[in-house]
Amino acid sequence: MFEYAPAPESRSIVDIASSYGLFIGGEFVDTRDGHTFKTISPASEEVLAELTEAGPADVDAAVAAARRAYDRVWSKTPGRERAKYLYRIARILAERSREFAVLETLDNGKPIRESRDVDVPLASAWFFYYAGWADKLAYAGLGSDPQPVGVAGQIIPWNFPLMMLAWKIAPALAAGNTVVLKPAETTPLTALLFASVCQQAELPPGVVNIVTGAGATGQALVAHPDVDKIAFTGSTEVGKAIARAVAGTDTKVTLELGGKAANVIFDDAPVDQAVEGIVNGIFFNQGHVCCAGSRLLVQESVYDEVLERLKRRMATLRLGDPMDKNTDVGAINSREQLTRIRELSEVGDAEGAQRWSAACELPEHGFWFPPTIFTGVTQAHRIAREEIFGPVLSILTFRTPAEAVEKANNTPYGLSAGVWTEKGSRILWMADRLRAGVVWANTFNRFDPTSPFGGYKESGHGREGGRHGLEAYLR
């Protein structure tokens, strides 16, 4: 046997304060009317820090700071200079990447390997990419002299905290807007550390404001009359609430919501890489991914073989301490999310699907769920329709390409899809017909700042990344 000894990344690189205020107007300030809450490590349940829950007066102050910065400074800053601020931010994130990766893993529960190799590099790259657009807006295909919208309110989820922050702030600032960003209540720490990057980059005060809090803080931001645009990533349910809340106003809105993506495996798929793609599609980031390949659609003629290989591969997944460099599957982000995953899995059992997971020792403290598959699932099952947002894969079969398309599209969601086949024309035929904003062929869960990302139907509207990602922040 080859046992891997513990290989923990050290925590000492990051300094977590015992408590944090709100980042408004370039500095940390105390709350005016809010309360405090705590953030914990989902792997150990230890308290990491105390946060401020911004109340309406705080949100008002943040929006006012953003407006002041917009009117007096940022709207007068030439694109070429805005670019240089963003380049500085990108470079500082790269310099401090280990610090951010460790903090992200502690606060979110995702494996340090992912924070280190995916989240933080992409966050830095996002700022680097959009920095280059700041002085080239005339070339974006959005008009010869596009203008910023003004002040953007941005609400981000807990699954990729720093990366989602970059997806929001980078294009907004490049396009000339100022922002008020609310990180998720279970993962505020990397956003608060990002404030120090803004300070190190000498970003003019008020261009970026960070208000921590939960649903009420978000609602206050959405409802604020001086916010020109809302960008939200999170659940479809809240997305719809936001869409209703801004109805009849001038507020622009973009939404990046949930999904129930189909990952389609044909009989001529490169099978070993396809199995990697399945595993990556649903177990990466513990399945806390809006575009996760949570429905496996496997061609019936190769069902037995794919299933056998998948189970064999799942048995090598390493679940445990997210700070261990060899961990593949980390902690579920919160008790609430764990409860939801368990409940929906029990629904799966009750609906008659067969549950399987590899033998897996779960740590005593913290929130954990083993990578799980359900076989014998059909479109009529709740676990084939509802987003579980956890490491749970529903496996269905199909016979022909047309049937695969039909089943893949048969959902109110439309964020992403995967296609595995060696036949190029079939990849393109499937891509043509899949009603999903992102189609991954012979790969999965790949992101790049140049590549537009977003959903069809109830997965939201608007795109982030690429030239298209500027559109929401310009008029």
Place this chain on the structure above:
Amino acid sequence: MSASDRLDVRKTYKLYIGGAFPRSESGRTYEAFDAKGTFLANVARASRKDARDAVSAARKAFAGWSGATPYNRGQVLYRVAEMLEGRREQFIAEVMAGEGLRRSGAGDVVDRAIDRWVWYAGWADKIAQVHGSANAVAGPYFDFSLPEPTGIVATIAPQESSLFGLVSVLAPVIVTGNTAVVVTSYSRPLPAMTLAEVLATSDVPGGVVNVLTGDSTEVGPWLASHMDVNGIDLAGVSDADLATALEEAAADNLKRVLRPGLPAWDVADPGIHRMTPFLETKTVWHPIGV
């Protein structure tokens, strides 16, 4: 000994080829003077063999540079800008001396040069989005067009604007993945050599940029007729007859040619017009079918 008795250690200016700083294989030098006529330095006078070696180095470097991700090229060019900024004082001194500008004027030139370089760095991963396309052909085919770098571009740099002009003609060539052989301003060569030092310390792979000081009337024809050079920029050629002769020579392998001073680079927004002449457009068709 007082501070004013201290002798400074003077730099030797050599060529920049393949990531190294060799003297001209011909052993020749010429004298560079400042705008007032004071001797500045002996500068290498590049020969046709130096040009040949530069082209060879540029060709070796092309596969790696054009094969790097655009993100990587953008990062490398941004690093060059960081180094340029670090040497701001040095560049100001050389521009003051070479172009006869006062300090504030030279400062403006250097700032514009650095900003222009940063501007081009940001194009690396965007040019394909602006100059490429998916094409809506009337049939069941996925059809897309992508810009690709043409190969080696030889550039006769502007003679007067020894830093800003140089940056304006060099950055657009390499950001998209081409490799470059640059013949510098004859009378104002020093900023180009300092730029070469910056390139050597900025993770730019050897051979991506090769800098030859010397007489473009001597070296230019060899580059214009070289069958392994894919593009030529006549920006710094002031003699109309020479420009015509070079363009004629370039026709032997149909090099992509930019005529003297065109498109204009001394403008606030140069657009994409200095990148596209050295980009090939590749269009790919693939059937869409089950």
Place this chain on the structure above:
Amino acid sequence: MSTSVAGVDDVTASETSLRRFLAGLPGVDQVGAEARAATLATRSIKTTAKQQALDTAISMIDLTTLEGQDTPGKVRALSAKAMRPDPTDSSCPSAAAVCVYPDLVSAAASTVAGSGVLVASVATAFPSGRAALDVKLADTRDAIEAGADEIDMVIDRGAFLTGRYSQVHDEIVTIKAACGRPGREPAHLKVILETGELATYDNVRRASWLAMLAGADFIKTSTGKISPAATLPVALVMLEAVRDFRLATGRMVGVKPAGGIRSAKDAIRHLVVVNEVAGPEWLSSRWFRFGASSLLNDLLLQRTRMLTGRYSGPDYVTLD
């Protein structure tokens, strides 16, 4: 796609059936395979795991010299090193084997006799394989008669690339038959695919299956004479092949990456891939070898560092 084929023997019955079978194997997506190898390369093997891995790797080395300038003296020195890699530490494991040209087998065999270190010989007009079958057979028999325990043969890459799969297959079968030793178990046959010349992972998969169907005891990546030699993704594809072959036929085949593995880090990365792709059963010198020369000293330096806590240097390992 199906590789769980019942009655795999029928596959080799004719050129056509062999070609159809090999063409029907699942393709390998280059980007996906390389990405998986790269992720496995991020495994952090520390402390006790690292110590164990270093010793395991040392015990898997086929310590190799294959140069025109080889002499009995050189081979004796190499053999002594293989038996006792660290003269100052008898707890250090021996290498698995020495690997030499056929005409130096006897020098190796007489040195390692009784030590447990095996003698592997290259054969079949190594490294190019470009010679008549008779010559290749004579090469092989000479090595066996001189005392080789293992034969590292090369496949005919020219024949493979022109699609003459049956020819490649039959040659392996013939050489395997020549590995017989009277009164003893036959010498083990390692089949070198020369993956650098096969150029695609699809070809590596096909050649791996071809060699295994022909009776190879080991499949080996490279001669070490061209670049690229062994790479982590190639090893990964070959380990997938031996895993699938065992599932289909019940027979276990070993894997030997050779050439280009110079550092302990590279070696440990390979062990991780073995562990997670084929499985821990392959983690012994019976089923996995490193064809290497300078790797051994790097493993020894790392081993010393783990034991003493200090970084070591070239003066503290032997150069043979």
